[in-house]
Amino acid sequence: MTDRMDTRQNRQSIIDAGLEMNATGLNQGTSGNISLRCETGILITPSGIAYDKLVPEDIVLVREDGSCPDEQVPSSEWKFHFAAYRAQKTANAVVHNHALNATTLAILNRPIPAIHYMVAVGGGNDIPVIDYATYGTGALSDLVHEGLIERKAILMRHHGMIATGPTLAKAMWLAGEVEALATLYVNLLQITDTPPCLPDDEIDRVLKKFESYGLREKA
Template identity: 55%
Template sequence: MNRYELSQKIIDTCLELTRLGLNQGTAGNVSVRFDNGMLITPTGIQYEKLTPAHIVYVGEDGTFEDGKLPSSEWLFHLTCYKERQDINAVVHNHSIHCAAVSILNKSIPAIHYMVAASGSTEIPCVPYATFGTNELASFVKQGIAKSKAILLQHHGLIAGEANLDKALWLAHEVEVLADLYLKALSITPDVPVLNNAEMQVVLDKFKSYGLRVEK
């Protein structure tokens, strides 16, 4: 895709986040790897009002276009791309169940085999830091190295994948897992989990199964 097409795809992804109930207002942000940097949503503009011209290019050195301001979270998006070459799109949202689990400062353990969609045996929760800071980006770097989906304490979710369709799919899947986890926790604090051996089997199967989403 060219820049215009990718910019429109970012907007479509933002609107779908809202439609799926994964975001609200101007919360969250979406980006995609582009040239030697990324394209990302701007700060403070409602998704419904976005046009491709609003989408901001940020270089790998953190510089961005004159007259445009990227999302305040641009730094951890860039960090994801630098840390993992298999990630080409990043979705960040404040979905209700993911945010609730993050408030509890809990990682989502292997309560269901679909946790393996993250590429890990758990979806980690990284420590809290003020949004947009180098400190938060450093925590994101540690988390994203382990899993393509991570929770940010007292904040929300980051999901990174090979393309925007897959990143959106992963964000939605983790929200379902977070909902399941909260419901299980309401019954018992000792939620049963799959063992590491079984999760490794699933992780291996996922390498060939994929997500059934075309590039």
């Protein structure tokens, strides 16, 4: 079966996003991974090849049953990408990285509270932290699924973060916003353990504004 989403352009957009993620300091080396939802499965970065060495043919189409073309090895974290799409039905892109400040907070099991109204970009009044499980395991996929039912972005204990979006550009934008919020929170924690937060009813108002006006896509 041919997959209309499996185009050279979509494959290249994953490589471009990976390069952008490293250039902006959101990720280091080969540790992150990026996928797009397709008709028959997902397109995802391969295992262990640096983004600047990737060509569109290297991107792996992993089918719903977990199979992929011979001799291709998808990112070892492909399973939780499927889990993310199961939880976030409107997501068409998933971005995962080990951004330094987001991961710092994840290690300390400190969800990002409503220190700034932009925390609502994650879909609620915080950016939560999911428990730790070994990478590549079904246990980690289950935790990712659970965490992304209520949020578009999560931190992963002793690991990193995941951001989802209706487009790859929006998922990348969200990943950048989460790292910016994490940086802000890390800064605040150097001054006080309990920075002031916005009340839930204000976050609800912001969530409604985001819904009605939508987030402007950044190129």
